[in-house]
Amino acid sequence: MTTYNRRLLVALDAKIKEINRSIIHPILPELRLSDLTPILEMVARARAEYLKTLFEIGRAATNDRAPSPEDIQRLADLRQVYQELVTATQAIETAIEREYLDVE
8 A cells, every 4th residue: 555545544534533523523422321321221122122032932933833924024123123223332332432422
């Protein structure tokens, strides 16, 4: 990689940080762990519901009975909720790591 490429990447990273901070920081000016706790609990509840449903489907299954389409759809719906919450929580982590947000 050339020196020019490295310089551009450093400048690009700085610009990304500047733009993200200028847009995100006014919306969430300062975070505390207490602000994040309800979100973390929500993710944990979604994970628990997803796993509980998987075990319920497994207990109901027999050698000759596959999960019903309704069982699979319920599991898929719960997975989507769980994964979306995890992705959103990771976005908060990234915003903190990259200093788009201030923390107390």
